[in-house]
Amino acid sequence: MKLIFNIKNKGFSLLELVLAIAIFSLSSFAIATILIDSNVNTKFNKERINALFYAKESLDAVVSIRNSSTSTESYWFTLPDGSYGLSNDNGLWSLDASPDIISDKYERTISLVSGTPTSTKDVSISIAWDITPDRPVNVSLNTVLTEWPVVTNATSTP
């Protein structure tokens, strides 16, 4: 009589099976988390690049508005401190009374505060948006812009 046990076909014990399922689940969860996070970050970075572009464009637009002031008491000089938006009409930039929305996503706010010397204004440009509904972010640029036409007229007076 021959009694042979084939160890190779023994199969898994319950403990091995549970352990294998646990390792597989944890690995799958970790991989899914990394992939989702990477995708969210990639989307965020893409949106942040757009926001940076809009911020730079806005700063250039504000400089253009400042430069277009030509009279002695110019438009720029008499602008009250506050928050503004921007609009472009036939290639000509102008300030709006309230922050504007770009591409139905980014809220642009231009803040002007009188500085020292009085011919200067502190300019702050903020582009805010939501990566997800509960995750608001923003990029901002700050600079100082001087009212040159007024200064020029003042100094040219003997």
Add this chain to the structure above:
Amino acid sequence: MTMVLIVCSIILIVVTGSLLRSMSQGSQTSGSEKSLKAWSVVNACGEYTLAQMVASSSATTTAMNWEFGSTTGMQLNVGAETCYIYPVGAGVASGSKLIKASSTVSGFTRKLQIEVATNTPVIILNSWEYVADFSN
């Protein structure tokens, strides 16, 4: 067994690639943002210095006032960032003056050099340059 190893390797490559791409993009975007912030802040220092020069000259209506920031330089706060205005020195052109300003935002530095021909009766600039380093 071989198939399992191949599938795991592919998954690992995809996940690692995705992670590295995301990190690289984040680093690039962050660098662009800091560089742009440094640029806007150093411009603020330039405009501020010129405004101070002109304001000084129009207040006295006498000879050119080049003394602004000429001894120790000064630091200007612009929003959450700062820029530094160096002592005003002599420019390349005869009688001109050189404004130098720099701003560093998280390791990203922008430097601005403005040569002013005169600030009386109106301010005239010879040059407005972003430089890697100051010429003198």
